[in-house]
Amino acid sequence: MPARRPAPLLQDSQLSLFDAAADVAGAEPGAARAQRELWLGQHRIAYELKRARRRSIGFVVGPQGLRVSAPRWVPLQEIERALHHKGEWILRKLVEQRERQRRVQAARIDWVDGGQLPFLGERLTLVVAPAEREVRWDAGTRELRLPLPAGAAAEQVRDLAQAWLKARAREDFLPRCQQFAARLGVTMTSLRLSSAQTRWGSASADGSIRLNWRLIHFAPAIIDYVVAHELAHLREMNHSPAFWDTVRSVLPDYERSRDALREESIVLQ
Helix, strand or coil, rough: CCCCCCCCEEEEEEEEECCCCCCCCCCCCCCCEEEEEEEEEEEEEEEEEEECCCCCCEEEEEECCCEEEECCCCCCHHHHHHHHCCCHHHHHHHHHHHHHHHHHHHCCCCCCCCCEEEECCCCEEECCCCCCCCCCCCCCCCCECCCCCCCCCHHHHHHHHHHHHHHHHHHHHEEEEEHHHHHHCCCCEEEEEECCCCEEEEEEEEEEEEEEEEEEEECCHHHHHHHHHHHHHHCCCCCCHHHHHHHHHCCCCCHHHHHHHHHCCCCCC
16 A cells, blocks of 8 residues: 655745745756746736645745745645635735835935935935035035036946945944943944945944944934944843843834834845
8 A cells, every 4th residue: 555645734934035036945956837827815826836855835925926835746736725725924925025126126226317315314316516526415405416427337426425325324323333332331342334235233242343334324213223232232142132121221112213124125235
């Protein structure tokens, strides 16, 4: 009598922010892709089906939509039953992903004359100004005037604007760090700017702090949260309740800024 195959167990669903076209961990090389559709309530949903070396049916919602990975022995009918079972979650995540993509697109910076970018939570306009001798910030008109020739390449605009932003970041972050270090009773030995793609800041036991210069795009309350968060690590090198109590001691409503940071979509360019 042939051995019975185990019934597939639905994985804990998770939202992936990575490219939905990437291979599923454990998928067989060269596995065929099948673009399929089904109705979830009143919504027709397209999805990519990949057969993989796994014991359960997995769902990922990413920038390119819904991807389903399933063992080769699971029939399509059972996969579709699993999709309907998770239909509410799938629809919610697809809506969230679409909104996230919209925010990312809105945050994308065009490095051209007239382009706009966020600076301390507000928009500024890039102006190519051949007559200027140096970069000049006009707070009244919220223009960043760049001494570049008409028709300057996007790379020139970007490099000059980012150099100015990095200088402003150091000027802005240092006094914030000094203020919160004093309030927390910790010693910051150095402050460095980073260009990390995945982290806003870090702290070392020797008192050194690193902050992503792109934080200068955000509103001051968000910058305060990241600064307080990293400096609190000089007392608690963990994310224990004691750590969050330390953050709360200087920022009683830190959750609001933390949530805002998670919601913001600044394209790291």
